Amino acid sequence: MRLCDYEHQEIKARCEAAAAKLQKLQPALNAVVTFCDIDEQLEALKERSTDGKLYGIPIVLKDNISTKGIRTTASSRILDNYIPVYDANIVERLKKEGAIIIAKASMDELGMGGTNKNAYTGKVNNPYDRKRISGGSSGGSAVLVAAGATAVSIGTDTGDSVRKPAAYNGIIGVKPTYGRISRYGIIPYASSLDHVGYFTTNVEDACTMLEVLAGRDDRDMTSSQREVGTYLADLNSDLQGKTIGVLDNVQDAIHEERIKANVEELCEKLAARGAKIVHVQMPQELMETILPVYLTIANAEATANHSNLDGIRFGMREDGESVEEVMKHSRTKGFSAYVRKRFIIGSYSLFVENQDKLFRKAQKIRRLLVDHYRALLDECDCILASAAPTVAPLEDEAMDEALGKEYLVADNHMQLGNFSGYPSMTLPSGFVDGLPIGVNITCRPFEEQMMFNIGKAIEEETGLANHTVEVKA
Ligand code: GLN
Numbered sequence: 001m002r003l004c005d006y007e008h009q010e011i012k013a014r015c016e017a018a019a020a021k022l023q024k025l026q027p028a029l030n031a032v033v034t035f036c037d038i039d040e041q042l043e044a045l046k047e048r049s050t051d052g053k054l055y056g057i058p059i060v061l062k063d064n065i066s067t068k069g070i071r072t073t074a075s076s077r078i079l080d081n082y083i084p085v086y087d088a089n090i091v092e093r094l095k096k097e098g099a100i101i102i103a104k105a106s107m108d109e110l111g112m113g114g115t116n117k118n119a120y121t122g123k124v125n126n127p128y129d130r131k132r133i134s135g136g137s138s139g140g141s142a143v144l145v146a147a148g149a150t151a152v153s154i155g156t157d158t159g160d161s162v163r164k165p166a167a168y169n170g171i172i173g174v175k176p177t178y179g180r181i182s183r184y185g186i187i188p189y190a191s192s193l194d195h196v197g198y199f200t201t202n203v204e205d206a207c208t209m210l211e212v213l214a215g216r217d218d219r220d221m222t223s224s225q226r227e228v229g230t231y232l233a234d235l236n237s238d239l240q241g242k243t244i245g246v247l248d249n250v251q252d253a254i255h256e257e258r259i260k261a262n263v264e265e266l267c268e269k270l271a272a273r274g275a276k277i278v279h280v281q282m283p284q285e286l287m288e289t290i291l292p293v294y295l296t297i298a299n300a301e302a303t304a305n306h307s308n309l310d311g312i313r314f315g316m317r318e319d320g321e322s323v324e325e326v327m328k329h330s331r332t333k334g335f336s337a338y339v340r341k342r343f344i345i346g347s348y349s350l351f352v353e354n355q356d357k358l359f360r361k362a363q364k365i366r367r368l369l370v371d372h373y374r375a376l377l378d379e380c381d382c383i384l385a386s387a388a389p390t391v392a393p394l395e396d397e398a399m400d401e402a403l404g405k406e407y408l409v410a411d412n413h414m415q416l417g418n419f420s421g422y423p424s425m426t427l428p429s430g431f432v433d434g435l436p437i438g439v440n441i442t443c444r445p446f447e448e449q450m451m452f453n454i455g456k457a458i459e460e461e462t463g464l465a466n467h468t469v470e471v472k473a
Helices: 005-029 039-045 089-096 139-146 163-169 203-213 248-253 257-272 290-308 323-334 337-350 352-379 405-410 413-420 448-462
Strands: 032-035 058-062 100-105 129-133 153-157 172-175 195-200 243-247 276-280 382-386 424-432 435-442
Touching: 005 032, 005 039, 005 058, 005 100, 005 139, 032 139, 039 100, 058 139, 089 100, 089 203, 100 139, 139 153, 139 163, 139 195, 153 172, 163 172, 163 195, 163 413, 163 424, 163 435, 172 203, 195 203, 203 448, 243 248, 243 257, 243 352, 248 382, 248 405, 257 276, 257 382, 257 424, 257 435, 257 448, 276 352, 290 337, 290 352, 290 405, 290 413, 337 352, 352 382, 352 413, 382 448, 413 424, 413 435, 424 448, 435 448
Parallel strands: 058 100, 058 153, 243 276, 243 382
Antiparallel strands: 032 100, 153 195, 172 195, 172 424, 382 435, 424 435
């Protein structure tokens, strides 16, 4: 089908306006690594079906998603000059549906971090208050949707990297079931935990995006054969007969009373719509293992996955007298100290003499956590908790390693969604001192429809659909 010139001009104007907005926001937010050329994509669009679900819609991708001919750095110095020769599966799908990629967004280097301070191009700023962090690791993608530059953007979520920045920026962040979206062409972090996710400002768009992105791909062996739902057509916010379990371990660990009250008030409203609200608990000692278990598994898998970033095959290369020296110099200069530290921790738990007491032990505890989590979902249709115990922290107070109970449990509980692979999403649920806060819901595997339906009811109660923030120059 060919577009008439008039329509094409309108789409072109829309994409150019979005691209111009990105340029304008860059000094304030620092969210973009690479601005993409849109003219060629607009030309190619003329040959595509106008029925595409994202026809002529500008979109932003996290910079760990391979884009043919477009620099893909994963916000790491070592990949500064890397230009992929192929598209990730999700990029093929987005293009097929008519999306126009306008930028590659900043992230914590290789996905490691929850602040987006660990990017080669520097900190990404929160659009509500630039002194605050965006959250990470998909911070660039999050702030561009929050600031209204694009309606949707893509991120990845290994340990909450879509759902946490969604909370800090007052938007929706979705991580579907493990295997629902192909990861072919995504620069990996930790393969047993990595998911593709995305940001939107309303539940309808969240439904459409999953219809576009999900589906079997033979090139990702974890990709599911299950049929993709018709999420938008089946969206139904009726809560009659649904049971929602509030995860008390999380709510009890939060210090900020207004964030606790936000969940309580929301639950009263959901109960008034017919939902049965119950309180559920995980064994507390298990909850406090989430972060160490996560870091043990994630760092070990990352160490193995990133052994190919050596300056020999691709990426930046430093000089040296021998192959070993080239690798050593390239890796020393190519990664930040923070990433190198994680590789050391990862290698340590993979040493033959440490495997049983560290890596395998972490895997066993992961299994225990998932068994308990699964049992909670036998009793209820969804588990609900505050997505984060605080608003977006100020740059200096964002400490990845502070080990209080609030941090261990309330700041890291969403990693349960990665351990289990269960579908999980964050929705905006209000404001504290003018800064956004969010609520997280998690459902049984492949019950994305249930998640969107409950999400829709939450959205109707908060009235925060399509909320974005104006960033002053
Ligand atoms: N903060 C977690 C980490 O640093 C999560 C990152 C992610 O989901 N990519 O590993």
